[in-house]
Amino acid sequence: MSAGTRPAGAGRRIELGLRHNAAQFTLLVVVNALVGGMLGQERTVLPLLGQEEFGITAYTAGLSFILAFGIAKAATNYFAGTWSDRFGRKPVLVAGWLVAVPVPFMLIWAPSWTWIIVANVLLGISQGLTWSTTVVMKIDLVGPARRGLAMGLNEAAGYAAVAGTALATGYVAESYGLRPEPFFLGIAFAALGLGLSTLGVRETRDHARLEATGHVTRADGRHDHLHGDLTDGQVFVQTSFKEPALSSASQAGLVNNLNDGLAWGLFPILFAGAGLSVGRIGILAALYPAVWGVGQLVTGALSDRWGRKWLIASGMCLQALALGLIALAGSFTLWAVAAALLGAGTAMVYPTLLASIGDVAHPAWRARAVGVYRLWRDGGFAVGALLAGLVADALGVAAAVWTVAALTAVSGLVVAVRMYETHHRPDAPTTEEMTNG
Template identity: 80%
Template sequence: MTNPNVGNTPAAPARPIVLGLRQNAAQFILLVAVNALVGGMLGQERTVLPLLATRTFHLSAYTAALTYILVFGVAKAATNYFAGTWSDRYGRKPVLVAGWLIAVPVPLLLIWAPNWGWIIAANVLLGISQGLTWSTTVIMKIDLVGPARRGFAMGLNEAAGYGAVAATALATGYLAEAYGLRPAPFLLGVAFAALGLGLSRFVVRETRGHAHLEAANHVARADGRHDHLHHELSNRQVFAQTSFREPALSSASQAGLVNNLNDGLAWGLFPVLFAAAGLSVGRIGVLAALYPAVWGVAQLFTGALSDRWGRKWLIAAGMWVQAVGLALIALGDAFGMWAVAAALLGAGTAMVYPTLLAAIGDVAHPAWRARSVGIYRLWRDGGFAVGALLAGVVADALGVRAAVWTVAALTAASGLIVAVRMYETHQRLEGR
């Protein structure tokens, strides 16, 4: 006789959904670790790939060498948009796992590439993977913490990601100097992809319910500024508000684009500039790591400061600090001055990066926030492509230093746009 209880074991009670960093600490810390692995996948290229372009594949034109950043930026920017939309439609976790699956072939392609076309293909996959994984970890952390400590949460997220970029750039520089440009540096990427996929598939939990909870309890701003941005917006309306119409969202989008424009320049041309000055691969690796290292560590503080001081002026000042750092890169001709400039560039980026994400989270309604984050990141990571193209064309025509001066001027102008057009988005500080 069949036991009626067989196969009908009661399901475990669902975990109660609550907002807050402390209440969701375990999952938050796990997502920080996953984002560090995402950053490591990017960091494996920072030191080695520009040298691979010139020394292994003999690409002499700067524009040709920068094609891998161009395709990476286009792929990542486009994928960011879909990551936000798909996260709302299918859930955050499936998008995260898909991003890691796409990352798995990247280091293998870099190791085995017989020609530059393979490097381009690897960077298309890397851009898609980064768009899915990094966007989703951002969205999931915003979901978990709620509105009170959003800046601090984004600071931790970006610190983990770019701290890992820096550590991996440094490690790959020394591995390349000791064992050659391939395969040793890219074996780190193999390990990162395997670990990231395993954690995301088996340990990370879905967070879309947290966004639904926040949407149900959403409180309008006291100044009525966002009353017209009700929760029922189409994808086209969210794109228009984030990109052009809403002053804070659109100011953040252009600042994000310019920020990554200068990061694309740093990624593609700084190692070439430093090598031309006679620096060793190891010292180039130190400089390539210093910029994201300062950027990563400082975000532990700047994200939290934006919760206390506000978003607007931290963003504007950060763009201006970056412009000063770029100017010093253009003026410098030795390791010491370039190290100071790289630290300034990292500090300015740290002031901007988590604060822009927090500002998007402040303004966008929880019901369409994931889509707004994806659109902001579309513009921001489109800066990689714009920066690679602009820097390559100017460097080919006028030299690397002229390209750096051009980007420094654009960065200063971006800070001015934020100062003039953006309002303070942190509700607790809006009346100050």
């Protein structure tokens, strides 16, 4: 038996690598696409629903559903990592889908905006459990060599589904109205996701344990102080504040989703105010996550070859430029160009941040580190909704976009200054070796 395999009972061997685990990996990609679809059902329709059916006129109040979603998802991300270490990955995944089942029905039948907010609390909990767990499971399966590619495939599936569903619901809403037909897709996604996760997905915790037994330290000693198991508190401190790469990734993730919260909540209202039809708003709402999703098929693999740091820093700066263009533009064509640039910048950042967390965190506490990172990252939805709403109410939508653009540029500079390159190939020379010839 090779060093990279171990018996797993029932005649199965545990092996690391994308090729060895292709069937399970592919199934998890499909499951995460369904997770993304649950989020995509809201991207075009819900901001317009708040204005047209519930009479929500204040931006801060209109963005309350994103605030509720972000807080719920961020908190659940943290517990998802801890629970997946304690109880296993699959039970957490299935639990997430069970929480998702009532969401589309609540959106269809909601008699008040309060129901919409409660539905988004449930959606946030579900997304935190399901998306976090599919991330951890894919990292478990592929091992260290193809981590960037794995995250690119995972996030591409999720956000391509967000885009496709946003586009589809826009066209459905234009033809049939804002309710109930656009949310029928969510009912189908929840049923499929629960069924596949329950019947098809297998537990991957043993893959992480196998990787931990053969974990190779960096030759430059960069992570020597992080070896072995850490307490939950130590993982939180290292990931949030202390370890330079982990903390840089956490702040960049928060700001990235801060501008996504802005795009989700205010862009449809901005475009509608310019006289665009619901169908055209759906195209713009879909274009950004579509480029983001498909682009990750390339950027995740590139980060395995080129490294993580500069893809992240340059991607944040590209997002800032795209947001500035959105604030300046006033036509469908320019907004489409800006949305594509915003998606490209996000594609450079999103899988690469997750891969960098996997690079640094030891397999024994990696699931918890992913949970802490995603706590900060998805907390950006809440921060973005609150900040964008307050600024938009006080100074207008364009001022809110400019504010978020400036924060995104600063975040990219933080990565450039504070973060080190995390992807260290075992066969690559260290900085000291290159310096000494």
